[in-house]
Amino acid sequence: MRHNDKITCILEGRERRDKKSLCKAINEFQQRFQRPEMRREFDLSDPLALRKDLPARQSDNDIRNTVSGMQRFMGEDLNFLERKKFQEEQNREWSLQQQREWEDARAQHRSAEDLCLKTRLQFDETAKHLQNLESATRKAVCAAVKEFNKSQATESLERKIREKKQEQEDNLAEISNLLRGDLLSENPQQAASSFGPHRVVPDRWKGMTQQQLEQIRLVQKQQVQEKLVRAPLPFSRSPQT
Numbered sequence: 597m598r599h600n601d602k603i604t605c606i607l608e609g610r611e612r613r614d615k616k617s618l619c620k621a622i623n624e625f626q627q628r629f630q631r632p633e634m635r636r637e638f639d640l641s642d643p644l645a646l647r648k649d650l651p652a653r654q655s656d657n658d659i660r661n662t663v664s665g666m667q668r669f670m671g672e673d674l675n676f677l678e679r680k681k682f683q684e685e686q687n688r689e690w691s692l693q694q695q696r697e698w699e700d701a702r703a704q705h706r707s708a709e710d711l712c713l714k715t716r717l718q719f720d721e722t723a724k725h726l727q728n729l730e731s732a733t734r735k736a737v738c739a740a741v742k743e744f745n746k747s748q749a750t751e752s753l754e755r756k757i758r759e760k761k762q763e764q765e766d767n768l769a770e771i772s773n774l775l776r777g778d779l780l781s782e783n784p785q786q787a788a789s790s791f792g793p794h795r796v797v798p799d800r801w802k803g804m805t806q807q808q809l810e811q812i813r814l815v816q817k818q819q820v821q822e823k824l825v826r827a828p829l830p831f832s833r834s835p836q837t
Contacts, residue, residue, distance in 0.1 A: 652667045653667050653674075655674065
């Protein structure tokens with residue numbers, strides 16, 4: 597009886613060890629090959645699914661961010677904080693640069709105004725000097741023109757006096773020449789022709805000379821006398837009658 601009990605105890609102990617080993621092997625197998633996350637439907641009941649899931653976008657150039665997904669809008673990029681900080685720094689630099697440019701522009705404007713004022717004063721001085729020079733030149737020109745006109749008037753008066761005197765002398769000489777010349781003195785010698793003493797120039801002939809007229813009258817008297825000598829008496833008869 598004791599022997600059977602001992603065998604029974606041994607068998608029960610062996611059975612318990614076998615069960616324990618089997619349970620341990622099953623647990624090890626389940627731990628290695630049948631973990632919950634290795635099941636196909638584990639993602640449906642995973643309590644850490646939201647933590648393990650990928651974000652809507654991993655970068656601004658994520659290929660999953662399509663237009664219809666509406667995952668990216670203006671001003672919602674992942675580098676928003678860095679971009680905002682950079683923009684603030686850039687705005688600060690722009691503001692400082694704008695202030696420097698404004699100060700430089702004001703300085704240049706003041707310098708330009710000073711230069712413009714100096715240039716205007718210089719132009720005024722130059723214009724005043726040129727005006728005085730022009731006035732002096734105009735006075736000198738007027739005096740020179742007046743003196744020239746006076747000399748021209750004097751010279752013109754003297755020339756007119758000389759011309760009038762010369763004209764009077766020429767007129768007197770012409771009158772004297774006409775009075776002493778052959779035209780008014782009726783000098784018949786001016787009609788003498790170079791072709792002979794018996795020929796005259798028609799446009800210069802002043803008529804016969806007194807000697808020629810006396811010669812003609814003498815010839816006419818001789819012709820009359822000859823005619824009277826040759827002509828018979830009106831009542832004379834021949835000896836036969």
